[in-house]
Amino acid sequence: MGEKIATRHAYGEALAEVGAENHDIVVLDADVSTCTMSCMFGEKFPDRFFNVGIAEANMVGIAAGLATCGFSPFVNTFAMFMAGRTFDQIRNSIAYPGLNVKIVGTHAGLTVGEDGATHQCLEDMALMRSIPGMTVICPADGNETREAVRAIVRHNGPTYLRLGRMATETVTAIPGYKFEIGKSVEMRKGSDVTIIATGIMVAMALKAAAELEKEGISARVLNFHTIKPIDREAVIRAAKETGAIVTAEEHNILGGLGGAVSEVVTECLPVPVVKVGTRDTFGRSGNADDLLEIYGLTPETIAQSTRAAMKAKKV
Amino acid sequence: MDSKKAAELRKRAWEIRYTGLKMVKNARSGHIGGAFSLSEIMSVLYFDKMNVRTDDPQWEDRDRLVLSKGHATVALYPTLALRGFFPLEWLDTFRKADGQLSGHAEMRHVPGVDMSTGSLGQGLSAAVGMALAGKCRDKDHFTYAIVGDGEIQEGQIWEALMFAAARRLDNLIVILDNNKVQLDGTVREVLDTGDLKAKFQAFGFHTLEIDGHSVEEIAAAIDEARAYKGKPHAIIANTIKGKGVSFMEGRCQWHGKTPNDEQFALAFKELEEKCEV
Numbered sequence: 001m002g003e004k005i006a007t008r009h010a011y012g013e014a015l016a017e018v019g020a021e022n023h024d025i026v027v028l029d030a031d032v033s034t035c036t037m038s039c040m041f042g043e044k045f046p047d048r049f050f051n052v053g054i055a056e057a058n059m060v061g062i063a064a065g066l067a068t069c070g071f072s073p074f075v076n077t078f079a080m081f082m083a084g085r086t087f088d089q090i091r092n093s094i095a096y097p098g099l100n101v102k103i104v105g106t107h108a109g110l111t112v113g114e115d116g117a118t119h120q121c122l123e124d125m126a127l128m129r130s131i132p133g134m135t136v137i138c139p140a141d142g143n144e145t146r147e148a149v150r151a152i153v154r155h156n157g158p159t160y161l162r163l164g165r166m167a168t169e170t171v172t173a174i175p176g177y178k179f180e181i182g183k184s185v186e187m188r189k190g191s192d193v194t195i196i197a198t199g200i201m202v203a204m205a206l207k208a209a210a211e212l213e214k215e216g217i218s219a220r221v222l223n224f225h226t227i228k229p230i231d232r233e234a235v236i237r238a239a240k241e242t243g244a245i246v247t248a249e250e251h252n253i254l255g256g257l258g259g260a261v262s263e264v265v266t267e268c269l270p271v272p273v274v275k276v277g278t279r280d281t282f283g284r285s286g287n288a289d290d291l292l293e294i295y296g297l298t299p300e301t302i303a304q305s306t307r308a309a310m311k312a313k314k315v
Numbered sequence: 316m317d318s319k320k321a322a323e324l325r326k327r328a329w330e331i332r333y334t335g336l337k338m339v340k341n342a343r344s345g346h347i348g349g350a351f352s353l354s355e356i357m358s359v360l361y362f363d364k365m366n367v368r369t370d371d372p373q374w375e376d377r378d379r380l381v382l383s384k385g386h387a388t389v390a391l392y393p394t395l396a397l398r399g400f401f402p403l404e405w406l407d408t409f410r411k412a413d414g415q416l417s418g419h420a421e422m423r424h425v426p427g428v429d430m431s432t433g434s435l436g437q438g439l440s441a442a443v444g445m446a447l448a449g450k451c452r453d454k455d456h457f458t459y460a461i462v463g464d465g466e467i468q469e470g471q472i473w474e475a476l477m478f479a480a481a482r483r484l485d486n487l488i489v490i491l492d493n494n495k496v497q498l499d500g501t502v503r504e505v506l507d508t509g510d511l512k513a514k515f516q517a518f519g520f521h522t523l524e525i526d527g528h529s530v531e532e533i534a535a536a537i538d539e540a541r542a543y544k545g546k547p548h549a550i551i552a553n554t555i556k557g558k559g560v561s562f563m564e565g566r567c568q569w570h571g572k573t574p575n576d577e578q579f580a581l582a583f584k585e586l587e588e589k590c591e592v
């Protein structure tokens with residue numbers, strides 16, 4: 001395993017880098033720039049950085065206006081306030097007119113930790129995914145985040161980027177790795193069952209697959225960094241070739257990755273899909289690792305769910 | 316402004332109302348009240364003050380207008396059509412599934428519309444973004460935002476005002492359509508917004524108050540705003556909701572209701588008389 005870095009830190013670095021190359025990029029934050037790490041851009045390009053104060057709705061609207069004038073704005077705040085508080089603004093002022101605004105929600109999921117349920121957004125992917133034309137990306141680690149930032153700068157259209165607070169181990173620094181929006185990455189080959197994971201759950205899925213191998217189970221691991229557009233082809237192939245799927249996300253099992261995968265499976269090739277994620281519940285305060293344990297977001301839960309999925313498989 | 320120009324702008328305003336009413340009649344739906352309060356403002360903006368090109372609606376140096384009270388398409392679309400952004404016949408497709416003129420202001424399919432709006436409280440922020448873009452790029456275009464006096468009950472409006480003042484966006488001109496009526500009743504009944512002039516001033520705006528049906532006063536206020544540097548501008552335009560049709564004036568019942576045939580006939584008659592003068 002390589003370096004350990006929070007995706008938001010890798011994001012801050014990457015943003016400051018792309019800012020040097022692309023002068024249309026402007027960055028807005030709502031008084032949390034030292035947490036979202038958009039401050040790294042702000043330090044380098046103060047003329048293209050706007051702290052709007054604690055006013056998320058206004059931030060989204062200003063970004064829309066800037067985008068109509070040819071800028072490529074990045075708006076930043078915690079996932080909770082980004083996707084939650086400004087859903088209407090994102091839908092009506094950005095997505096409906098099809099404006100090129102990058103919406104970055106950091107501190108997503110349980111691993112916010114001690115700040116507790118009000119700050120642990122477990123619904124953002126479901127919300128953002130339901131908006132027509134929105135691209136939704138949730139990188140697995142720092143390396144993938146850097147690639148994702150470059151990719152979304154090239155992509156013209158509304159995009160939601162989901163990032164985490166906690167330092168995460170690097171799993172994508174592998175030979176032949178390539179980031180393409182909407183295209184999943186096969187992290188491990190396998191023929192008995194497929195684990196489809198996103199964000200920090202990719203590392204856990206790999207650990208689960210290594211455990212399962214000891215029991216003679218060959219689990220494929222797919223990294224779905226893009227939740228929308230979902231990589232339908234990879235889902236169908238997994239269903240066809242392995243006959244059972246497990247999804248793993250740091251998000252409510254309703255409406256996120258598990259939901260997206262299930263939609264494809266039920267439409268195209270029904271096979272069992274067992275979902276790992278929070279089970280329609282709010283989070284709570286606590287140490288991030290403890291919370292992952294309490295809510296069952298662990299390699300062990302993924303392994304158990306994988307065994308269950310295989311049992312449910314039609315023979 | 317010379318009296319000939321003033322007469323022409325006044326005539327345009329009545330033409331905008333008349334054309335708007337035809338649109339509503341044809342669609343059998345649409346918001347008349349808050350459109351009719353805006354007609355003189357629209358007339359002065361698009362037929363005198365705004366620097367736009369009908370043959371190049373996306374021209375980057377143009378002045379921009381965000382109709383933050385996006386339901387007032389019954390004022391905006393006729394104005395744009397009469398100004399020449401698109402054929403008048405398009406107005407017949409207003410609010411119809413096979414047309415491209417949606418019920419609320421929409422920028423993707425309607426030439427001349429600078430921002431899609433409809434969810435109240437959001438448009439002003441987009442206008443602030445446009446003004447900010449102008450400053451970033453050293454452009455001298457102006458951005459106008461029309462907000463409703465009910466709409467300003469939305470908190471986002473005040474977020475936007477605060478930001479515009481802090482950034483000294485003197486290329487932003489906010490026009491408040493102060494028609495005193497919202498959807499459920501008068502503003503005073505629903506949620507009294509108090510002393511608006513004092514509020515805008517306290518938020519750091521260069522603030523003017525005018526008769527929003529006087530084309531001379533509208534034009535003079537815009538000139539004054541454009542000449543004043545260092546602060547964003549608020550023009551409180553005192554207007555009458557439903558202006559021009561006696562039985563609609565000042566009544567929230569005519570916010571979004573469609574008249575029946577008899578009422579349409581009466582309304583057209585009143586407007587025709589005014590178009591003449």
Ligand SMILES: Cc1ncc(C[n+]2csc(CCOP(=O)(O)OP(=O)(O)O)c2C)c(N)n1
Pocket residue numbers: 348349350352384386433434435436462463464465466467492494496497498556570
């Ligand atoms: C966020 C939001 N809430 C509610 C509405 C429904 N609505 C449409 S117009 C209106 C009243 C607006 O009043 P005002 O701003 O005074 O506009 P005017 O009277 O000039 O038409 C309401 C409540 C809406 N479009 N958006």
